[in-house]
Amino acid sequence: MSSEIVATESLSCSYREGRVLEDISFQVERGDYVGIVGPNGSGKSTLIKALLGLVSIGTGSARLFGTPLSGFRDWHKVGYLPQSLHLVNPVFPATVHETVGLGLLSLKCFPKRLNRDDTAKIDIVLDELGISDLKYKLIGELSGGQLQRVLLARAIVNNPELLVLDEPTAALDPETRGRFYTMIADINRTRGVTVLLVTHDSGAIGEHASKMLYLDKKLLFFGSFDQFCCSAEMSSLFGEHSQHLMCHRH
C-alpha cells in the first residue's frame, strides 16, 4: 500500500485579483500531522480547497491517495472541517444526530439511506467526543465549542484516512481550543489518520505537528517540525512566539 496521501506538483491557483498560489510541490505521507502556516492572505485556505477540489487548479496537479484529483472518487477516505462560524446557518433545523449523519453519505451508493448500523456509528462517535447529551439539540442552539465538536464528529464518523482542518478553532476560547487539539492529536495517533491543519495557533503546532508547511503564495518551507524550528522561516513567521512554539515540544 502506497504511503502517499496528498501530493501536489507545481500547483498554481488564481482568483480574479491575481495569483494566490504559485508552483507548490510537496508530498504528505500516511500518518503525518502537517501544520500549514503562513501570514494572512498567504493562500493556506486556498491550498486546502484546491486539494479538496473546491477551487479550480490553474496549472500543475494534485493527487489524493495517488489518484489525480479529477478522477478521485473515494471521498469516504477524507474528512473535512472548515471554520464552523462561516458554515452554519443559525436557523438550520437539523439536530446534532442528523448533522453527524451527513458525514456517512460518502460511504453510500444511490439512493443514499442511513440504516441502524449507521445510527450506531453516529452514537459511537458522539460518545467518543463526549457530546452524546447533545444528540437531539438543534445545531443553532450549540456554543462555539460544542458546534466544533459536532462538526469534527461529522468529519470522522466515516473513519477517514485523511482529516483536513481549516482554522478549526478560530472562534474558540483558549481552554476549549487546547482540548480540541488534543482530540485531533489522539485521532492522529490512535487511528493513524493523516492530518492537514491550517492554523495560526503556534501552541497547537508546537505540541502536535510532525511536519510543517510554510506558505506565502509560494512554498517557503516543507519538512519536519524539528527542521522548521531551526530554520529562519520560523522566526520570520512567529517572531517572539518562536520560543513558545519550541517549549511546547520540549
Place this chain on the structure above:
Amino acid sequence: MNLLEILSYGFIQRALLAGTLIALLCSVLGVFLVLRRLSLIGDGLAHVTFGSTAIALALKFYSVMSLLVTMPIVLLASLGILKLTEKGRLSGDAAIGLVSALGISAGIILASVGGGYNVDLLSYLFGNILSIRSEEVVIAALLCLGVMLMLTLYYHELFAISFSDELAKVSGIHTSFINALLVLLTALSVVLAMKLVGIMLISSLLIVPAAGALQLARGFKVCIMLAAVQGCSSVLIGIIVSIMANLPASATIVLVNLLFFAAACTIRRFIYPAHSN
C-alpha cells in the same frame, strides 16, 4: 351552504385534491429553497410562466396544451437562473430578478401584440383553482408523484447541499446536479401552482409553510413534515373559507398560510423562549 354541500360539488373536489397536491410539493421544496436562500425563485419563475403563457396563447395553445409551451421555457429559465448565479458573478436574488424581468416584459409585449390582455392570461395573475379541469388534476397528480419520488430518492443529497455546498462536495455529492434538480423540480411545481394562487402570490406557497415550520421544527425531517402539514391545511381551509365567505380562493389560501405562520411564531415564544429572539 354547509360544508357537506360544498364538498359534494365536483369542481370543489377537484380544487381540493389538486390544491393539496400542489401545496404538498411547494411546501416541501420550499424548505430546501428557503435554507439555500433561493426563496424568491418562485416569484421569478412565476413571471417567466406568465411570459411563456403569453407565448402559448399567441400560438393558440390553450388550457392543458399550454403546458407544452410553458413547461420547457420555465425549466430552461430555472437552469438559466442557476447558471447566472454560478458563472455570471451575480448573487441568487439578482439572477432571479433578471430572469423575472425578462419573463414579465416578454409576457406584456406578447399580450399587447396579440390584441391586449385576455381573460386566460389574467387568470394566471391571480389564479383560479376552482376552474381546474379533470385532466389538469391528473397532470398535477402525475407530476406530484414524479417530484415526490425524486425528492425521496435524493433526500440526503438535498439535505447535504442545504446544510453546506462545500461539505457536500467533499462528501462526493455532485452538487451541480443536485442544485439543477432542485430548481427544475421547483420550476415544475411553479407551473402547476400558477393555477392555484397565480403569479402574484406564488412565492407565498413556497416560502410561508417553510418559514412557519422553521419556527417549531426540531429536526430536518420534522421541518419538512410540518411545512407539508401547514401548506396542505392552508389550501384546504383557504378554499373552503373562500367559498363560504365568497372571497377569492388564492388570497384566502395565502392569508390562512400567514395565520399559521403567526401562530407558529407565537407558539415558539412559549415553547422556546430562550431561542425566540
